[in-house]
Amino acid sequence: MDKFLNNPWAVKLVALLFAFLLYFAVHSAQAPTPKKPGESFFPTATxxxxxxxxxxxxxxxxxxxxxxxxxxxxxxxxxxxxxxxxxxxxxxxxxxxxxxxxxxxxxxxxxxxxxxxxxxxxxxxxxxxxxxxxxxxKTTKEFPVEADFYNKNKMKDGYSPEQPIVNPKNVSVTGAKAVIDRIASIKATINLEGVDQTVEKEAKLTVYDTDGNVLPVEVAPSVVKITVPVTSPSKKVPIKLERKGSLPDGISISSLDMSPGEATVYGPQNVLDSLEFVDGTEIDLSKIKDDTQIEADIPVPEGAKKVSPEKVTIKVKVDKEEEKKLKNVSIKTVGLSDSQDLEFLDPKTGKLDITAKGSDAAISKLQPSDIELYLNAADLSDGDHNVKLEVNGPQNITWSLPQKSVKVRISSKTSKNENDKGQDEKEQDHSETDSQPS
The missing domain is CATH 2.170.120.30 (RNA Polymerase Alpha Subunit; Chain A, domain 2)
Known part of the structure; x- marks a missing residue:
């Protein structure tokens, strides 16, 4: 036995037998697929x-x-x-x-x-x-870009697109010369559905021939920026300047200029129809001590979309305050019915003195005719009433009155005529009695 194992060929034979046994042991554990008759026992590549x-x-x-x-x-x-x-x-x-x-x-x-x-x-x-x-x-040629709108009829009511701005305006197109020669237009499409303000977007370019077929060419740049201004119904109306606060004692406004004096209001037509002026632009007089320039906001009226411009410039010049008294200025009546009469009870003369205050330039040229002192008698019934007085006059003038209201009596002309007729009849009866013989 020892002699057998010392033989190199014997050892190699034993090692080969062990290798075969180990191979069969591993593959038998993997449950190989049964071989068909005539099929090789060793696996083949599939x-x-x-x-x-x-x-x-x-x-x-x-x-x-x-x-x-x-x-x-x-x-x-x-x-x-x-x-x-x-x-x-x-x-x-x-x-x-x-x-x-x-x-x-x-x-x-x-x-x-x-x-x-x-x-x-x-x-x-x-x-x-x-x-x-x-x-x-290959050939390259420049072409202009067109903005193509769709759903224009689906914009919000009253709004419409203006001339679009395309950046860049021209693009380079590269392709076969025969294809380049067929180019009819290069378009960037913009959807306007629901739009009610300026549109800014990037749009991809498409190249068309005269039949509307898309052409296979290279465009540089292939995307452009499109700006579409959108306008709405508009109306130009005056700007109403509202003053709040009071000037410091001793000074008065000699001039007040507002620029611009009008603004364009954009919005639904029903809002514009009822608009007469833009109010809400304010100047605080308490902050003015000398000549100054103020920038004030113009508010957007309720229901409107926008206003242009958004601000106004107000230039104010001041001067030393002067005073002037206008005597016996008549009180005018407005709103009185044709069927009524008005009688002044206090003051009975229907006149008052007015004290005017303003710059020297404004006061020096002030005349009684420049002043309108009035009361509003609209909707007053017969009887005695205390009615507030109103003053209309030049701008930059302030007023003071000895009384803020007047007492008047309203009477119906029909009642008065009947009273007058009754009085006449009494006087006639009395006259006839006196003329009878005793």
Missing amino acids: TDEATLTDIPVKAYYDDENYVVTGVPQTVNVTIKGPTGTVKKVRQVKDFEIYADMQNLKTGRHKVELKARNVAEGLSVSINPSAANVTIEE
Whole structure:
């Protein structure tokens, strides 16, 4: 036995037997598929086949000087080979399908599509296997960009688009000369549905021929910025300046200029129809001590969309305050019905003295005729009433009255006529009694 084991060939034989036993032990534990009659006892490599769709095609040509058409964007590729390799390639698709046109001249050609970087052991079938291509010289030309609106009729009521602003206005188009010559327009489309204000957006460009077909060309830039001003119904109305607070003692406004004096209001037509002026623009007199310039906001009227301009400039000049008394200014009556009479009870004369205060320039040229002192008798019934007095006069003049209201008596002309008639009849009866003989 020792002699047997000392023999090198004997040891190699024993080792080989152990290797076979170990191999069979491992594979028997994996429950191998029963072999068919005549099939080899040792496992053999399996093959598989798969069709891959939409595989991109790479085109190789002188793209600086030529344009190629006719190369399919994608093809179907059938691969066949060892199962493991096919499975891997199906997942990673690490091969390339290409058309080589680098040595071809302008004209029409039939080009074979080829595959490369294919895994070892795989066979590849390409469908379609060839392409009919046209090679043309490349040319570049500038074209203007048009803004194309759609859903214009779905804008908010009363709003409409103005002339659009396109930036850049012109773009460069590159392609085959025959295709470039067919270009009719380059458009950026803008959706105006529900729009009620200026639109600013980036839009992709599309190139069309005269029949509205999209042309296969390169556009640089391919995206432009579009600004579409949107207008609404508008109305220009005066700006009403509201003063609050009081000037410091001893000074008066000699001039007050507001620029502009009008504003354009944008909004629904029903809001504009009822708008006579824009109010709410304020100046605080308590903060004015000398000549000054103030910028004030113009509020957007209720229901309107916007106002233009949004601010006004107010220039104020002040002067030393002077005083002037206007005597016996008649009180006018407004709103009195034709069937009524009005009698002043206090003051009985229907006149009052008014003290006016303002700058020297304003006071010096002030006349009684510049002043309107009045009371509003509208809706007053017969009887005695205390009615508030109102004063109208030049701007930048302040007023003081000896009394804020007057006492008047309202009477109906019909009642008065009947009273007068009754009085006349009494006087006539009395006269007849006195004339009878005693």
